[in-house]
Amino acid sequence: MIISKVDTFSGHRDSVYTIISNNSSHGFYSAGGDGFVIDWDLKKPDMGKLVARAGVSVYALCFDHASQFLWIGQNFEGIQILDTINNKIEYTSKVTSSAIFEIKIWQNKALLALGDGVIAVVDVPTLAVQKHIKVSNKSVRSISVNEKTGEFAVGDSDFNVNIFDFDGFKLKKTISAHTNSVFSVQYSPDGNFLFSTGRDAHVKIWDVFNHYEPVTDIAAHMYAVNHVTFSPDGKFFATCSMDKSIKLWDAGTFRLKKIIDRSRLAGHATSVNKLLWTDYENQLVSCSDDRMISVWEIAI
Numbered sequence: 001m002i003i004s005k006v007d008t009f010s011g012h013r014d015s016v017y018t019i020i021s022n023n024s025s026h027g028f029y030s031a032g033g034d035g036f037v038i039d040w041d042l043k044k045p046d047m048g049k050l051v052a053r054a055g056v057s058v059y060a061l062c063f064d065h066a067s068q069f070l071w072i073g074q075n076f077e078g079i080q081i082l083d084t085i086n087n088k089i090e091y092t093s094k095v096t097s098s099a100i101f102e103i104k105i106w107q108n109k110a111l112l113a114l115g116d117g118v119i120a121v122v123d124v125p126t127l128a129v130q131k132h133i134k135v136s137n138k139s140v141r142s143i144s145v146n147e148k149t150g151e152f153a154v155g156d157s158d159f160n161v162n163i164f165d166f167d168g169f170k171l172k173k174t175i176s177a178h179t180n181s182v183f184s185v186q187y188s189p190d191g192n193f194l195f196s197t198g199r200d201a202h203v204k205i206w207d208v209f210n211h212y213e214p215v216t217d218i219a220a221h222m223y224a225v226n227h228v229t230f231s232p233d234g235k236f237f238a239t240c241s242m243d244k245s246i247k248l249w250d251a252g253t254f255r256l257k258k259i260i261d262r263s264r265l266a267g268h269a270t271s272v273n274k275l276l277w278t279d280y281e282n283q284l285v286s287c288s289d290d291r292m293i294s295v296w297e298i299a300i
Contacts, residue, residue, distance in 0.1 A: 001300050003258055003260060005294060008295070009295070012036055017057070018059060018274050020062065025278060027039065029070065035055050035057060037054065051084070054074045056075045066108075067124075069081050070084050077097075079091075079127075095112065109123065109124065110123075117140055118135065133169055135156050136160070139156065141156060141157060142182065142183060144186050146191050155181075160175060161212075173211070179200045182197070183227070190234060192207070193205050194212065203225055221247065230251065232278070234251060238277060238284060240275050248260075268294065284297075
């Protein structure tokens with residue numbers, strides 16, 4: 001595995017908290033502490049397009065493939081929904097006065113992970129809040145959907161991973177997963193495993209079809225692991241951390257393959273918050289508290 005830094009995108013004026021695909025193989029959205037939502041194209045570096053100004057910090061973005069709408073989770077101000085075809089804010093809704101840490105959409109339902117420990121279930125066509133699920137006494141930080149099983153996993157700041165069924169939104173299982181807040185939960189692309197990461201600097205892997213029994217526990221970083229994501233072919237996964245590093249792992253053996261940091265590859269200067277592994281030339285995108293977005297080409 002050979003890693004090279006391709007580019008750095010600078011356009012944000014504050015920490016960059018989230019990046020997601022814009023439904024193309026080579027484009028993505030970013031958002032952060034400045035409230036800016038920017039559309040980037042990996043084929044056209046430094047040609048970012050400002051598509052929304054939230055006015056407050058944005059921790060969560062979600063692209064609705066059916067409508068081509070972009071959901072923007074504003075800190076304490078609810079949601080804005082951007083029509084990406086006509087590039088205008090189509091709807092706003094004060095669905096909550098809490099922070100929104102994650103938004104996931106599945107079959108006309110939007111799941112919002114909130115800072116008050118609740119998951120808000122929103123009907124996508126009407127934007128009506130249909131259900132509040134109290135999960136934690138603290139915040140809900142992450143949601144991942146398993147389309148294979150019709151389940152979704154939730155990571156919270158009570159150190160737990162919770163498994164829910166979309167049928168009735170019933171709690172199926174609570175796992176005392178970590179020794180501190182759970183920051184990221186992600187199902188593997190094949191749906192067979194659930195990965196969780198947390199403030200305890202560990203990555204833990206759970207066997208979905210064996211009642212979420214633990215598979216392995218990796219002491220992955222020096223400080224909190226903020227996010228985990230998978231390569232397009234599912235053979236590798238990447239983690240990023242408050243320790244300023246990105247690590248790449250073999251998804252079959254769970255062994256470390258490469259480290260991206262300041263000393264090795266001119267990595268980020270502060271906490272790395274989110275990752276996006278794209279189809280475009282197998283490029284990995286990272287964002288950080290240093291206000292920068294970096295692009296890495298992964299040659300295997």
